[in-house]
Amino acid sequence: MKKLLLASVMSGALSFVLGACEADMRDMAEDVSSAMKETADDTGIDDTGVDDTEAEETGSPYEMIGSIEIYDDRATALIPENAEIEKLTGNEFSWSEGPVWIGEGDYLLFSDVPENVIYKWSEEGGLETFLQPSGYDGPETDIFRESGTNGLILDDEPGHILMGDHGNRAITRLDLETKEKQSVVAYYDDKRFSSPNDLVLATSGALYFTDPPYGLQGGDDSPAKEQEINGVYMFASAPETGDEYVALVDGTLSRPNGVILSPDEQTLYVAQSDPEAATIFSYALGEDGLPTGRSVFHDMTGLVEQGLPGLPDGMAMDSEGNLYSTGPGGVHVFAPDGTRLALISTGTAAANVTFGGDGSTLYITSASFLARVDLLSIGVGF
Numbered sequence: 001m002k003k004l005l006l007a008s009v010m011s012g013a014l015s016f017v018l019g020a021c022e023a024d025m026r027d028m029a030e031d032v033s034s035a036m037k038e039t040a041d042d043t044g045i046d047d048t049g050v051d052d053t054e055a056e057e058t059g060s061p062y063e064m065i066g067s068i069e070i071y072d073d074r075a076t077a078l079i080p081e082n083a084e085i086e087k088l089t090g091n092e093f094s095w096s097e098g099p100v101w102i103g104e105g106d107y108l109l110f111s112d113v114p115e116n117v118i119y120k121w122s123e124e125g126g127l128e129t130f131l132q133p134s135g136y137d138g139p140e141t142d143i144f145r146e147s148g149t150n151g152l153i154l155d156d157e158p159g160h161i162l163m164g165d166h167g168n169r170a171i172t173r174l175d176l177e178t179k180e181k182q183s184v185v186a187y188y189d190d191k192r193f194s195s196p197n198d199l200v201l202a203t204s205g206a207l208y209f210t211d212p213p214y215g216l217q218g219g220d221d222s223p224a225k226e227q228e229i230n231g232v233y234m235f236a237s238a239p240e241t242g243d244e245y246v247a248l249v250d251g252t253l254s255r256p257n258g259v260i261l262s263p264d265e266q267t268l269y270v271a272q273s274d275p276e277a278a279t280i281f282s283y284a285l286g287e288d289g290l291p292t293g294r295s296v297f298h299d300m301t302g303l304v305e306q307g308l309p310g311l312p313d314g315m316a317m318d319s320e321g322n323l324y325s326t327g328p329g330g331v332h333v334f335a336p337d338g339t340r341l342a343l344i345s346t347g348t349a350a351a352n353v354t355f356g357g358d359g360s361t362l363y364i365t366s367a368s369f370l371a372r373v374d375l376l377s378i379g380v381g382f
Contacts, residue, residue, distance in 0.1 A: 068373070072342070080374065088127075107121065116133040204236070233246055269325075279301065297323075300332070312325060314353055324344075331364055355379025
């Protein structure tokens with residue numbers, strides 16, 4: 001079954017080259033953002049994302065965009081029949097990424113990776129610059145393609161977040177009050193990471209993260225690249241001694257990217273942003289937190305071949321084990337068995353998602369802007 005719930009895609013939005021990798025998509029983002037701003041000017045929508053005419057019709061101060069498609073009846077328990085996608089900002093980012101909801105303060109933080117900025121968005125305050133530079137802050141250098149932060153998540157230490165920090169080639173911790181930053185882990189096997197990207201923290205304290213080469217100028221061919229692989233890693237403490245260590249989870253993926261855990265933390269999901277193998281993998285985890293096996297959770301390569309914008313990237317998980325993954329065409333909703341239930345499309349490539357608010361709002365970093373949709377499902381941790 002395929003039921004169109006909403007179809008109001010703004011004209012002149014976005015097109016990406018078929019088969020382009022995520023890095024190529026980011027290179028095009030600034031041109032896309034400019035084109036979308038011109039479109040907004042032509043339609044009378046201001047650069048804050050607010051459409052006064054639409055506000056009068058819907059009762060929302062935000063422009064309604066995109067479409068939601070239902071493929072399986074199970075999605076009706078997750079997505080309201082009248083669900084709409086709200087565009088919360090103008091088209092002002094080069095590549096928005098890594099959203100995290102800060103419950104103490106009711107606001108969202110997210111990265112603009114190429115611009116080296118973390119933004120803050122709240123219902124009351126709108127959009128503000130939270131941290132600039134967010135990543136690299138040293139002398140001028142030509143080794144970086146993207147020098148900012150990427151994925152952001154809550155730390156188990158209150159008042160702090162953990163960051164996939166391209167510019168420092170490390171996982172770093174940020175004090176939200178003082179804005180002081182410290183390095184958490186930067187090396188594996190005595191070699192510097194390339195550009196840690198996305199991350200997820202288990203209740204045990206184990207931290208899983210991906211390390212593709214997107215932050216380095218030249219990617220795999222960068223002379224600054226020390227790791228021979230593009231890895232998925234676990235950073236943890238030995239239970240007997242408390243000694244910290246890094247373990248390789250998977251070193252065979254070409255472009256590991258988004259990463260998330262199942263609600264029971266027995267399964268790790270990793271998205272691969274390779275247009276020729278656009279796949280989400282699932283890993284059964286043993287008692288030590290390391291995988292005992294790997295399976296294909298869902299292969300989206302066929303959607304890439306259809307020319308849909310985006311690749312498998314950031315992910316979120318609801319309390320029932322349904323997976324919300326960015327991918328070709330937008331945000332895909334998957335049942336725990338890997339069945340695709342629905343597609344939430346903003347009309348552009350979506351980079352990442354997170355639950356926020358009371359736990360039922362899905363925030364979407366969608367290339368040049370921020371969007372959200374209210375759901376029936378509740379995110380893990382709420």
